[in-house]
Amino acid sequence: MGAHQPQRLDVGGAIDRSRAVELVVDGETFTGCAGDTVASALVANGRLRVGDSIYRRRPRGILSAGVEEPNAFALVNGEHNESMVPLTSLELVPGLDLTLLDGIGVLDQKVDPAEYDKMHVHADVAIVGAGPAGLAAAREAAATGARVVLFEQDFRLGGSLLADPASLVEGVPSELWVERVRGELEAAPEVTILTRTTAFGSYDNNYLIALEKRTEHLHGTARDGVSRQRLWHVTARQVVLATGAFERPIVFADNDVPGVMLASAVAAYIGRYAAVPGRRAVVFTTNDSGYATAHALLRSGAEVHVVDAREAGPSARVGTAAADAGLRISTGSAVVGIDGAQAVEAAWVAPIDDEGALAGPAERVACDVVAVSGGWSPNVSLHSQRQGALHWDDALAGFVPTVPVRNQHLAGAVLGTYWTEGCLTEGRAAGLAAAAASGFAAEQSGRTSGSEVDTVAEERVARAGTTRQLWVVEGRDGGYTTHFVDPQRDNTAADVLRATGAGMRSVEHVKRYTSISTGVDQGKIGAVNTIGLLTRVLSGEDTRAIPPGQPGQDGTGSRAASELSGIPAAPPSKPTPGAIGNTTFRAPFTPVAFAALAGRSRGELFDVARTTSIHPWHVAHEALFEDVGQWKRPWYYPRAGEDMDAAVARECRAAREGVAFMDATTLGKIEIRGADAGEFLNRIYTNAFKKLGVGKARYGVMCKPDGMVFDDGVVLRLEEHRYFATTTTGGAARVLEWLEEWSQTEWPELDVVCTSVTEQWATIAVVGPRSRDVIARMAPGLDVSKEGFGFMEFRETVLASGIEARICRITFSGELAFEINVPTWYGLKVWEDVAEAGADFDITPYGTETMHVLRAEKAYPIVGQDTDGTVTPQDLGMDWIVSKTKDFIGNRSYSRSSHQGPGRKQLVSVLPVDRSLRLPEGAQLVERVALGDYTGEGLPERPIPMLGHVTSSYHSQALGRSFGLALVKDGRDRIGQTLIASFLGRFAEVEVADAVLYDKEGTRRDD
Amino acid sequence: MLIIDCPHCGPRPETEFGYGGQAHVAYPEDPHALTDEQWAQYLFYRDNPKGDYAERWVHSAGCRKWFNAIRDTRTYEIARVYAAGEPRPDLSKGA
């Protein structure tokens, strides 16, 4: 067995004594066995003490044996430096080097080098939990031929059976039974068993998300090519939740001293791991389940003293077995205090009254472990994430699902079924019902299909026995400051009392006032005990102040419920937990790393990147790129020694004085065909297209029915029944959807077909006074003269290279300009040809920044930058584009009162008095007089009316100064006024001017 | 993730679809015949029921067809899909 493990039993347990595994904790080496968790290896080494508590630095010990652990956390040193890993669910594998944590972790700042991936799966039946209920369900469902996915967060199947491997299931030892079921499932072709996999989220349509940990238990080369973790997205026709239950601690003085453990955890360490937490044990229980732990301790050779809070003691069956075993039992008693700081030395046991107050002298019982059971809480998280109904079952002393969610089934302890045979019965029924509901009849397997068995509530209660709802035990000093409710958050009963003292009533408020349930375990340990505690300190009148709507809240306390029923309810003087309800259960059930959620969608794969066919040229010419939607667009092309301003100024100069070219491929492009295409566009755009001549182009604006600008672009009429529309780069998809919507849903009688051709065309804008020369060289057969090729016309032609092209004379800069459209495949070739044809003229590539400056100087708006869904064409000064002779989407809105009269924000330009000041976009504009004596320090005495804001701001090379576009209330009436721009705590004077600042007469386009 | 049964393509994941709000809100025959208030009703007012809701979806990343669905706003379950232009089916009459 390797190094001596003082607390390890010689026989029993599901561990491999022949395979010793070394473990380093805070520099100290321990030896455990294959099959251990880190926690069980520490228990076997007599080590219960872990890190200190988060705030009060109290010594803490291992409390649980599962994912609910609130104390035992480590940093796993190595490649990932993962923090806050619970030792109780950390599989012992060779090479572990741990640093114990004091309730809080440290995020590793290194990039995680591991791979994480995702699986998307459709299943007939998804089963969560592989205890007796889940395994029975899986076996039945699998036998029908259904596609089954079984999730188990542990590295072993078996659930509650693991703690008692010798118990008999269907006549064989449970260990053997589990192996048989596993064999059957593995032999079934459509079954997937996922161990180390936690289903942590449950969403509509039976969509489950689960995290599988795949490599940590593998050694050496076995890890190669395996992603570290995998996120499973499973859509299941039917879901079976066999998620079990959590044991609750008991709230008493010093209940956090190392050695105080959950009774079920003590049983698991002994039964599953053959590791004995203590040799002299006190079992402090409110229910029968603690007796199983007492027997396990006895069998391990420990001395046991049972402290049973129930006056009447255990149920008859359990009592007889206890008597036969010679257990010493103190009934109607409680542990009222603990001696010891670093470890339990003794428990103080005293009789208590109905209120949990001391009713007699306390007796000191020397011990090294105190196993506590405060009752059980069904693990309803996934059920409640789907808004599955819960109710407080006062006999079972737990919140229990009322009915399953549609297309879901519940089986086992999640229903309060706390005995193995009951779990098997419910599991079998759930598995069969789930398979049948997904279309797999049991007849195929020769089994009989049973209707879903709902174990009667009385049998559950009879089997579970009574549970005393002992929510708090008075301390010997009368205080509650060491009565821990949420050990992870270091919150005590005193904190709950402070919350209620401050007027908190709702459990959601108490949670946030105290921070209970906000730690790693998210309330698995402390939530129900907190609710129970509230029933002790709140009166029925208090609970009437709690708004309804909490999971499991039954309305017995709520004002709303009694008023709705019309019956003035006399609230009970003592509310039950059902009057209070739970806090909301949310995903994830256990912590999930962001790296796992991201999967491969990191770095370059974070999002789709769209590039044009010309992209390699931009890269080769050292363009800097800007993301526009998913497109990578050249932003500017700095030359050696140039900053952005210098590069943009040079590019602007080239476009205004010589010739420049830009990759405009990213513009959205849609072909609209059909006999009614013209009529259709007439209704879509504010201006008319029906009478546009073939070979002509027209700029158009489309609005929503509320009259606000939605998108814009140039439309070409290619043929009688064929148009070609461009959209903004970012708006292509939604414009196509918009066109489809109106053509399909409102005007199906119109003969129109819309097709996206964005990907089919490469577009090169050639801009500037010398652009005509460049186009003449590119297309020698084309008459490019002013008379022969008018503005807003296009020609189909063949380039000198032999490539067919569509050349348009349109401008987005105000300069003479052409756009060459060629099939995408030829984009790069034609771009290179343009570069060559323009080399004599020093043709200059330019990016989006220069494009923005050029268009802003001309007040061409960018939809989505200079507009925001509240701006009409008239606000933009584009009344001319709004037809008075035909109807179109949005037209009716212009006669609404909100569109009439003064007060609308209008597009103007703003010129900072400081000609070098570039205003931040978004800067607010106000009148100087409105500032009063406000200097920008702190908050003004009263709100200052905002007139508008800066939408675009640049330095203009052509004007030799900074400028901006702005939406300003009654802006056109304010031309010539000086306003104050407010930004970043400072003020600057700006002059309001006409929106168009450059070439107001519009003569340059025809140069 | 919902699985939405496109009338043309069959069951496909929700991420392929776009949402279009309440169904059966026709564009007024003659908007100019409406009062401002009536026009505002068309523009801005939609039902917000707790329960069955007839609404429009578009299979953006598939056939690009608009269609209607009846969805329970409490459970997100889609009881029926039907073509744009068809009247709202009566769910009480079964499939």
Ligand SMILES: [Zn+2]
């Ligand atoms: Zn479709």
